[in-house]
Amino acid sequence: MIRFSKIIEKNSKEDPKRKVTLREVSLRKTPIFDKDEVAEKSISSETGKHYKRLSKLADQVQTWVQNDEVINISGITAVLRSIIEKNLIDDLYHYLTFEGEEADPLAARSIKGTLLALKIGAGMGYDSSGLADLATIAFLHDVGMYKISQGILNKRDTLSDKEFKEVQRHPEISADILSRSDGEYVWLGDVALQVHERADGSGYPFGLKQEEIHDYASIIGLADMYSAMISDRPYRERIEQNRAVRDIIDSAQEAFPAKVIKAFLNQISFFPLGSYVKLNDRSVGRAANTHPGFPLKPTVEIIYDSLGSKLQKPRTVDLSQQILLYVTGSIDEKDIA
Numbered sequence: 001m002i003r004f005s006k007i008i009e010k011n012s013k014e015d016p017k018r019k020v021t022l023r024e025v026s027l028r029k030t031p032i033f034d035k036d037e038v039a040e041k042s043i044s045s046e047t048g049k050h051y052k053r054l055s056k057l058a059d060q061v062q063t064w065v066q067n068d069e070v071i072n073i074s075g076i077t078a079v080l081r082s083i084i085e086k087n088l089i090d091d092l093y094h095y096l097t098f099e100g101e102e103a104d105p106l107a108a109r110s111i112k113g114t115l116l117a118l119k120i121g122a123g124m125g126y127d128s129s130g131l132a133d134l135a136t137i138a139f140l141h142d143v144g145m146y147k148i149s150q151g152i153l154n155k156r157d158t159l160s161d162k163e164f165k166e167v168q169r170h171p172e173i174s175a176d177i178l179s180r181s182d183g184e185y186v187w188l189g190d191v192a193l194q195v196h197e198r199a200d201g202s203g204y205p206f207g208l209k210q211e212e213i214h215d216y217a218s219i220i221g222l223a224d225m226y227s228a229m230i231s232d233r234p235y236r237e238r239i240e241q242n243r244a245v246r247d248i249i250d251s252a253q254e255a256f257p258a259k260v261i262k263a264f265l266n267q268i269s270f271f272p273l274g275s276y277v278k279l280n281d282r283s284v285g286r287a288a289n290t291h292p293g294f295p296l297k298p299t300v301e302i303i304y305d306s307l308g309s310k311l312q313k314p315r316t317v318d319l320s321q322q323i324l325l326y327v328t329g330s331i332d333e334k335d336i337a
Contacts, residue, residue: 047091048099050083051111054092058107058139065146065177073136073185080114080135084128089118094289097274106145106153109227114138116223116268123263123292124219136185138220141192144173168204171196191216195224198255210257218260225252226268241275242330269295276331282306284331285314294320296327303336 057079064071083092093115117138121131145153148170152163159167171193179189194217197203199210203221229244239247245268253261269290271277276286277298283306289299297319304310319326 046086047088047095050086050088051092051095053079054083054111054114055107058110061110061140061143062107062146065143071140071143071177071181073140073181073188076139077132077136080139081128081132084118084131084135089115089122093119094273106142109224109231110139110142112227112231113142113220113223116227117220119267120219120223120260120263123267124215124259134216134219137188137191137216138223140178140188141174141195141220142170142224143177144170144175144192147173168196171205190214191220195221197221199257200254202255215257215260218256219263222248222252222256222260222264226264240330240332241272242270242277245270245272265295266292269298271296271298271327271330273298276333276336277327278329278331280326280328282308284336285317288316289318291318291320297322298327300327 057076061071061076063069083089096112096115114135118131118135121134126134148167152159152166175189175193177189178192179186181188191214193205194208194213197206197208197213197217198221199213199218201207201209226244226248229239229247230241232238245265248261248264267290269287271287271290273287273290276284277300278284279300279302283302284304285300285302287298288301291297291299299316299318299320302311302315302317317325
């Protein structure tokens with residue numbers, strides 16, 4: 001079992017620029033609140049346009065697959081590469097969290113999974129070329145789901161054994177569809193076939209282990225798991241984000257390589273974007289930003305003060321720059337007064 005303390009190491013050598021020592025920090029120079037401003041990340045119109053473009057592209061992929069048409073993979077890669085080169089990964093993830101529009105469930109799943117995978121890949125140090133390849137397979141790995149009966153996918157009751165086996169066929173269907181690609185994209189089918197494999201051999205369809213599984217497949221597998229946990233499904237409501245992260249730490253560490261788990265926690269944070277937290281001064285807020293290398297110290301939008309009174313204008317505090325203020329626990333949105 002990999003301990004959380006082993007995954008998140010204080011003052012990691014991998015991120016020397018973020019290292020802060022007590023000698024360097026002065027309380028007088030470190031205000032608790034950041035200019036008393038409302039926690040608002042400026043989302044440009046360009047980011048919204050890119051998000052809508054991704055939504056249309058996901059819908060187009062669904063149409064191509066359902067009509068047995070050829071997928072324009074090079075065109076998809078060009079769109080994803082543009083997002084990477086314009087450094088829009090974090091902006092789009094922020095947009096998805098706070099402003100994302102409702103879309104077809106499967107299309108929305110491909111967008112969310114792609115952005116999560118990109119964040120993990122960035123945390124693992126992938127260059128723009130590697131991120132573009134990762135984004136392409138993340139966006140397309142589940143195309144086989146478009147061939148599964150909607151009656152099964154939208155069923156609110158427990159699936160029968162036959163229905164469950166039908167759903168488990170989707171990696172092979174995806175691989176078959178993507179393997180029809182020519183030239184540089186023939187590898188997509190192989191990776192798609194491995195996304196549901198797990199490092200401990202508990203996955204499917206072949207029960208592969210450890211190094212037998214491509215890193216892209218492990219990254220996408222973890223991104224998909226987290227995305228599924230925090231999203232509503234026909235048969236259950238979503239799981240609160242903090243709890244989903246805790247569940248992954250508690251139960252999924254043997255299923256994925258340690259380097260992937262570590263990158264996930266550093267990028268997504270123990271207190272993910274949009275989740276609600278309580279601070280040691282008893283104030284309550286929402287994670288407005290996260291900081292790679294400081295997964296326990298997000299920037300928080302303070303909504304309720306230490307007396308439980310709702311603030312007229314929320315205030316922000318960057319906990320990665322604080323010594324005395326920290327998160328003591330998470331709160332479900334449903335429990336917010």
